Amino acid sequence: MSQAPRPLRKLGFLTIGLFDEADPRRGHESTLDLITLGEQLGFDSAWLRHRHLQYGISSPLAVLAAATQRTSRIQLGTAVTPLGWENPLRLAEDLATVDVLSGGRLNPGFSVGPPTHYEHVRGALHPDTGEHEDFGPRRAERLLALVRGEDASDFAGTEGIETYSRRVQPHSPGLASRLWYGAGSLRSARWVGEHGINLLTSSVVKPEDGQGPFDFAAIQAAQIRAFRERHPDGARARVSQGLVVIPTDSATPEQRARYRAYALARTPRTLAPQGPARLLFAPDLVGTTEELVERLHAHAGYREVDEVAFALPFTFGHEDYVQILTDLATRLGPALGWKPGQD
Numbered sequence: 001m002s003q004a005p006r007p008l009r010k011l012g013f014l015t016i017g018l019f020d021e022a023d024p025r026r027g028h029e030s031t032l033d034l035i036t037l038g039e040q041l042g043f044d045s046a047w048l049r050h051r052h053l054q055y056g057i058s059s060p061l062a063v064l065a066a067a068t069q070r071t072s073r074i075q076l077g078t079a080v081t082p083l084g085w086e087n088p089l090r091l092a093e094d095l096a097t098v099d100v101l102s103g104g105r106l107n108p109g110f111s112v113g114p115p116t117h118y119e120h121v122r123g124a125l126h127p128d129t130g131e132h133e134d135f136g137p138r139r140a141e142r143l144l145a146l147v148r149g150e151d152a153s154d155f156a157g158t159e160g161i162e163t164y165s166r167r168v169q170p171h172s173p174g175l176a177s178r179l180w181y182g183a184g185s186l187r188s189a190r191w192v193g194e195h196g197i198n199l200l201t202s203s204v205v206k207p208e209d210g211q212g213p214f215d216f217a218a219i220q221a222a223q224i225r226a227f228r229e230r231h232p233d234g235a236r237a238r239v240s241q242g243l244v245v246i247p248t249d250s251a252t253p254e255q256r257a258r259y260r261a262y263a264l265a266r267t268p269r270t271l272a273p274q275g276p277a278r279l280l281f282a283p284d285l286v287g288t289t290e291e292l293v294e295r296l297h298a299h300a301g302y303r304e305v306d307e308v309a310f311a312l313p314f315t316f317g318h319e320d321y322v323q324i325l326t327d328l329a330t331r332l333g334p335a336l337g338w339k340p341g342q343d
Contacts, residue, residue: 007337
């Protein structure tokens with residue numbers, strides 16, 4: 001049986017950072033403004049999605065580097081960086097650099113697997129090595145080793161006026177403990193636990209073959225328990241849940257109607273596994289604080305966590321995000337037991 005819901009300890013939010021191709025700066029500035037607002041409202045974390053060849057943030061670390069100079073407390077994360085698009089060595093350097101700039105506030109989330117639409121981008125992404133690239137867990141293990149400070153080179157010392165290091169520089173000692181993996185399957189959840197990483201769960205899970213009925217919350221809860229069974233920290237291992245949650249307490253009537261229409265249009269994909277990967281999506285949660293508390297407390301996945309990074313809907317306007325974030329921090333979060341500044 002799932003345990004009773006614990007008081008919410010960490011409140012975060014997640015955004016995709018959409019922009020107009022004709023005016024990309026405005027969208028990126030909007031995202032930075034939301035992160036700044038999040039810190040002012042007391043949020044514990046702000047997370048950026050990673051989108052390639054789309055009109056969303058393609059370089060979260062660049063945006064988060066800017067955010068480090070506008071904030072001082074809020075944790076900054078990626079949810080998630082797909083490693084198939086990255087060289088683990090170069091990514092480890094960028095992660096450490098942004099972490100140093102932030103004063104140790106970076107929380108890199110990542111995942112493995114072939115790049116989306118790989119058959120269309122392979123010629124630009126991996127033109128010479130495409131047939132030999134490993135998009136499985138070993139790619140993640142390379143990143144883990146490099147972030148943890150293991151050797152990237154077998155040469156160190158001084159050559160002329162240049163000095164070389166065996167490990168990635170800068171090295172940020174605490175960064176490895178703030179690595180997160182975005183898992184949606186039982187197999188991935190177990191792998192994350194075995195490697196001692198933090199677990200990001202979202203609004204997408206992959207049911208086991210033949211599994212049914214398709215109860216998203218029950219599937220997610222089982223994955224979280226499997227992760228903790230294999231993690232060195234056991235029941236204390238960190239898990240953050242990322243459902244789409246839209247409070248309507250201070251929304252205008254027009255906003256409420258639009259929010260509900262958005263969720264309703266996305267409901268069909270929650271009824272059965274979708275696509276070749278047979279992914280199951282969680283329903284978006286829309287309502288007053290009272291309604292949302294009731295639904296979350298009844299959610300088997302939520303009952304397993306005390307950290308969340310609620311996802312902002314993709315296509316809303318800046319003023320909508322301000323209303324949602326304000327309600328999350330001032331109404332829903334406290335109703336779930338959250339208090340700003342908890343350890």
